[in-house]
Amino acid sequence: MMKRIQEMMKPHSLMLVRYASYKPNHKTPVNDLNQTKTFSLTNLRSTTSLCGIDMPEDLESSCAILGPGMVLLKNYININDQAEIVNTCQEFGMGPQGFYQPSYKGGAKLNLHMMCFGRNWDPQTKYDPYYRSDGFQAPPVPDQLISLVESSIQDSQAHDDEIPSMYPDICIVNFYTTTGRLGLHQDRDESQSSRNRGLPVVSISIGDSAQFVYGDSRDVEMANEVLLKSGDVLVFGGKSRHVYHAVKKIIPNSAPLPLLQQSMLRPGRLNLTFRQY
Numbered sequence: 644m645m646k647r648i649q650e651m652m653k654p655h656s657l658m659l660v661r662y663a664s665y666k667p668n669h670k671t672p673v674n675d676l677n678q679t680k681t682f683s684l685t686n687l688r689s690t691t692s693l694c695g696i697d698m699p700e701d702l703e704s705s706c707a708i709l710g711p712g713m714v715l716l717k718n719y720i721n722i723n724d725q726a727e728i729v730n731t732c733q734e735f736g737m738g739p740q741g742f743y744q745p746s747y748k749g750g751a752k753l754n755l756h757m758m759c760f761g762r763n764w765d766p767q768t769k770y771d772p773y774y775r776s777d778g779f780q781a782p783p784v785p786d787q788l789i790s791l792v793e794s795s796i797q798d799s800q801a802h803d804d805e806i807p808s809m810y811p812d813i814c815i816v817n818f819y820t821t822t823g824r825l826g827l828h829q830d831r832d833e834s835q836s837s838r839n840r841g842l843p844v845v846s847i848s849i850g851d852s853a854q855f856v857y858g859d860s861r862d863v864e865m866a867n868e869v870l871l872k873s874g875d876v877l878v879f880g881g882k883s884r885h886v887y888h889a890v891k892k893i894i895p896n897s898a899p900l901p902l903l904q905q906s907m908l909r910p911g912r913l914n915l916t917f918r919q920y
């Protein structure tokens with residue numbers, strides 16, 4: 644539930660460039676070979692078949708305080724930059740270090756596709772500085788995304804000065820199809836020093852909206868709910884660094900139509916979470 648909406652502002656503008664010079668570095672896959680099938684974020688289809696919502700071009704940004712250390716910057720990223728982020732993730736996501744569907748120890752797969760920048764994270768290995776279970780190395784976090792995260796933190800600090808600064812050296816990119824979801828959890832796999840200092844997690848949403856739940860306990864019935872829309876940035880650090888959170892549902896056909904026209908993002912939701920290891 645939103646506690647308060649503050650000051651209106653223009654959506655953030657960011658110039659993203661392509662990463663033509665990055666050369667992936669990987670070992671021969673050691674296991675999970677069957678997981679290296681490519682997954683595309685985009686699919687070419689006629690513009691008349693795109694299902695999304697019309698958006699006023701001059702929609703302003705706003706801010707909601709969800710709790711101590713938890714700030715939602717609404718409509719923070721403009722459509723062009725959202726489309727560039729889709730392009731960047733697609734470019735890396737189609738490569739050998741790209742999207743795959745990770746699995747838990749027992750073999751069950753997560754209900755999403757994932758790739759990482761900076762360090763790989765996997766439900767089984769947690770953070771590995773170099774290689775994920777199929778042997779591929781994570782590319783570095785793109786500089787333009789680092790700048791976007793740093794600006795988001797500064798803007799969130801203007802609303803809550805207890806949110807610490809951080810340098811985003813790791814990023815998990817999740818793509819949820821319209822049936823995707825993520826169970827209630829805390830983000831606890833970063834270094835103890837990062838977590839003890841309450842260094843924030845910065846989460847960017849692009850595409851279809853998500854019902855996101857969050858709360859202080861493991862009990863999902865007690866959790867609050869907020870809709871994360873395309874272009875929103877959620878920052879949780881300080882006292883909320885270990886908030887329980889989950890993605891309950893993706894709302895089909897809720898992405899902005901101009902984003903779909905520009906990026907050809909497939910139905911579903913792209914989420915990037917940045918952290919300092």
Ligand SMILES: O=C(O)CCC(=O)C(=O)O
Pocket residue numbers: 815817825830846853855888890914916
């Ligand atoms: O998709 C989201 O909004 C949350 C993702 C998340 O919690 C995570 O990657 O740890």
Ligand SMILES: [Fe+2]
Pocket residue numbers: 828829830888
């Ligand atoms: Fe999380």
